[in-house]
Amino acid sequence: MVYDVAIIGAGVTGAMTARELSRYELSVCVIEKESDVAMGASKANSGIVHAGFDAKSGTLKARFNVEGSLMMEKITKELGVKYKRNGSMVLAFREEERDVLLELYERGIRNGVGGLEIINGERIRELEENVSDKALYALHAKTGAIVCPYELTIAAMGHAMDNGVELFLESRVLDISCDNGAFEVETTKGTIKARYIINAAGLYADKISRMVGDDSFEITPRKGEYLLLDKELCGLVGHTIFKVPTKMGKGVLVSPTVDGNILLGPTSEDIYDKEDTQTTRVGIEKIINSAAECVKNIPFGSVITSFTGLRATTKNGDFLITAPKPNFLNLAGIDSPGLTAAPAIAVHVSNMLKDMGLELVEKKDYTSTRKIYQVEKSRYNKMVCRCEKVSEGKIIEAIHTNPKAITVDAIKRRTRSGMGRCQGGFCMPSVVSILARELGIDVCEVRKSGGDSRIVVGKKE
């Protein structure tokens, strides 16, 4: 068959676009090289719905950030994912940094951001008792919010699939050719034909674009390392706390997550290797030092895990949304505030496709909510993960609800099983058994994540 649209990449941009297109009478597929959705930057970022004062006025970032920020609350409600408008603060530690805050404030007003104010030290500590005494001023953005980035991506893709979108996992795109007005996408799992292609390949968007003869841009991975603290520290800060930004980004933040942990990070370092998601000792130390400048009394002994995200950046720093070839769209360089912007980009994409001649007719049988797999009620009373209190019912649900979890890590991202303080020490053997049973495979075939990441290597003789 020939799909109307093939989207390459199942990150938040690809998933939101797929969901937007699933409203219309179109055949849509999403091609993803990993074993799950949200495996790149969408899995490992700060989870912030930015207010929109950072991006330079007139850029795509500024436009889609503000638009996306306004759409986010409604979308999260529709998808049934957590959203919290916790507000954010940008701290100034020196008198001269107050000018930077003013600049951000004015830029925010120009970009159309509501609810901004500059507050003094006294007011800062009224709102946040643990913020450093050295913070003199802050830009307080009431519309700043938080979401869980992979929860949002999984839900968006699941909703798209409930409305007919197909997802091909572990299908790396090898080449793209154009034949009689349709593209042929050659993947590691076969060839997929489509009339329109949307390149949402994150770090590899440059490589994909080159396959159709466009070498006009390059993607540089910008490495960001994070530390996640135990839920026992819930309440350390309520707002998302930033320092004044630098050229390399918004710096290390201290933020609550929607799940009640505290997140510290990211570092920011341009690197060459697009697979280098290692955490480093230097990075971890940098986070600790930087976070401690902003917030007092952080017990770093309560770190439960660390992780790294690679943000796809372009040279000029703005999102790159172009059509280098007819019927081929690039959504590239979607780094921060990409998470916030994704819903707005998705709407923009459907308008661009319409302008390119794709007919958009609304589906009559479109379902506005996700279809959750029904599990026997009693299974929800059988606890598997004791730290996060995840039941067997929730795990079975994750295995059979779109997009279906096929690995231990995929279950973890959907249910939080293994994400708590013991990091899977107790529940992993049970999760492995449930996965094997529900997928009808041998326990030895159960994988942690993609590739040959098997959990156990064989049966005892």
Next chain:
Amino acid sequence: MQTKDLVIIGGGPAGMAAAVSAYGKGIRDLLIIERDESLGGILQQCIHNGFGLHMFKEELTGPEYAWRYEKMILDLGIPFKLNSMVVDISKDKVITYVNEEEGEVKIKAKAIILAMGCRERSRGALNIPGTRPAGIYTAGTAQKFINMMGLMVGRQVVILGSGDIGLIMARRMTLEGASVKAVCEIMPYSSGLARNIVQCLDDFNIPLKLGHTVTKIHGKDRLEGVTISKVDENRRPIPGTEEYTECDTLLLSVGLIPENELTKGMGIELDGSTRGAVVDQNRETSLEGVFSCGNVLHVHDLVDYVSEEAYIAGEAAARYIKGERVKNNNISVTASDNVSYVVPQRITSDKEKVKIYFRTKNELDNVQIIVSDCENVVYKAKRRKTKPGEMEYVTMAEDVLNNIKGNEISLKVIGE
């Protein structure tokens, strides 16, 4: 709402012994709530021997030791719920648990014994840099895979941390045909029992690398290797000492943490050093009628000591329920020089002798143990050697307790 005289949270060695002991003191309206599918807790996966030398004067395997108590529970007819997870305990002792058959159930208890045990520290808590492949497990998780499920977690193994579970697993993996390349211990000494180092490492020629740690994880899908570095006296890796070791499995045995989430939820005072509740000689916590024993209170070296502590808690809970518990004193016990913690942290009665358990911070020889009140040394004892990995105790007789001045005593250790 259902009511019970005594509810015991956890059916591991501590919970079972506490139940048996409370029953022995006349408590009949009691219940054990266990989250796993059988009683016995972690003992069920500890199929090696070495358990019970103190309690039963013979060498048992973990399941055998568990069975001794399970049999007592069955013979006495002490009721227990399996596959039931306690999700909340309120300050007024209402316990909420869930299971498949009953859904959510609430029970109001006169007394509660907390016996939830401990969990292993994970990789995240260590902040080891590198990738996140499959093949990294805590030693206990690997033990469950191998001993309970009959599944091998890997073939070429490095073990980080020389805690007892790590040592036991070094032998276990070797016996199952894996090659254990090294056990790395960041400290200059092992925290495991001396007998385990001999029987689990030396007997199998497995090198114990003291003063070494894993500084990097390699491999994308499955673990491919680790970098091992020497550390300095401040436990910082020394640049230039990195050595790459190929392996598909890294087991972590880097410490146990008492599982006190329920305890915290009840607002019970915790000790920052033990990470368990602050208790008196009866193992009663800061919340009246709530007791704590076993590894949820502080991590023990031997299950025998867990059982012993559980007897104290069980008997005290029985006395509390019957209104016979005496509190006529309030002396706080603190850890001083070279001592990392003491249990109990309070003495609330001078009517009977009290054993104070403690651990030293370092390995010491020719040790003097000194307990003092605000004016004088009230008790002195000697040991040839102490090790952080081996718990010590001193017994304070009634007359010693009666002569304490003020309301605080401190325990310190001097050695070479």
